[in-house]
Amino acid sequence: MRLFFLSVIVLAISSCNIEGVSHNDKEGGNSKEVLKPNDSSKMSLLDTSNKRSEKVIEEDTLDVLTMSNGLKITWYKKGDGELLKKGDLINIDYRNKLEDGTVYDGNHLIKKKYIPFLVGWNQQTPGWDLALKKLRVGDDVDIFIPSELARGEKGIEGLVPPNANNILSLRVLSKPEPTKEVDGIKIWRVDSLESPGDSIDFKDEVLIDYWASSESTPRYDNSYRRRKPFELVMGDGNIVPGLYKALHFARGGDKLMILIPSREAYSKKGLTDIIEPNEDIFYDIIVREVVKKE
Numbered sequence: 001m002r003l004f005f006l007s008v009i010v011l012a013i014s015s016c017n018i019e020g021v022s023h024n025d026k027e028g029g030n031s032k033e034v035l036k037p038n039d040s041s042k043m044s045l046l047d048t049s050n051k052r053s054e055k056v057i058e059e060d061t062l063d064v065l066t067m068s069n070g071l072k073i074t075w076y077k078k079g080d081g082e083l084l085k086k087g088d089l090i091n092i093d094y095r096n097k098l099e100d101g102t103v104y105d106g107n108h109l110i111k112k113k114y115i116p117f118l119v120g121w122n123q124q125t126p127g128w129d130l131a132l133k134k135l136r137v138g139d140d141v142d143i144f145i146p147s148e149l150a151r152g153e154k155g156i157e158g159l160v161p162p163n164a165n166n167i168l169s170l171r172v173l174s175k176p177e178p179t180k181e182v183d184g185i186k187i188w189r190v191d192s193l194e195s196p197g198d199s200i201d202f203k204d205e206v207l208i209d210y211w212a213s214s215e216s217t218p219r220y221d222n223s224y225r226r227r228k229p230f231e232l233v234m235g236d237g238n239i240v241p242g243l244y245k246a247l248h249f250a251r252g253g254d255k256l257m258i259l260i261p262s263r264e265a266y267s268k269k270g271l272t273d274i275i276e277p278n279e280d281i282f283y284d285i286i287v288r289e290v291v292k293k294e
Contacts, residue, residue, distance in 0.1 A: 079138020
């Protein structure tokens, strides 16, 4: 059986560690209703073309925040509650586009009403996490992301030109609590089969597709790049303790997002030049198959 962390995968999207920035925050504006994931009546501001009309912009803009790093957030609806923070899992409805209105990314492209997103873990370009920490559940915004905080000089061949600014239209729909929390490990079941697969027990063989990130190295390991699910046997010691504990609450077909504290991962030792000492790690996992022990 191959080792779980043989290869270091370089993140395909640009990412880096960026400290907080100075800005001219505005706290004004009335709180608006919190949108629900199935609230299709609010889709007029976020359709597949994602072009908000001039009339909408003029009449419905509630607030604008311009940050010193070039990010600009325009609110069309405001939620309430606490600001989002690193480690919050949120459900979002989004479209990412170029300045000419060309939409090149969005949950509608995979026919999903929303997708889960873990704030502060470099799942997208740096501008995303910097902006999200200024938002609350219920917010409906346009975010101007300068190229250096988007896809940068490389862009994406055939989709995003080099040095292209992005405009992200996004609604923060909800902030679900973990499905399970054990020993500080947070486990979210974000999708599952209509008829759940087998539960996972000691000595079962489990096939998973995943990508894993540390706080300093986004997507340092990624089974999709190898085009073959990773095979493990529960209890064989070939995975970090936190992942072993989390999988005990999974079933065949589950899609999980798992946040593991350092003490349940690589602790003070870290892992070569991939994971720093005392770093938490994050897994995005699909349980492909569970082979029950005899």
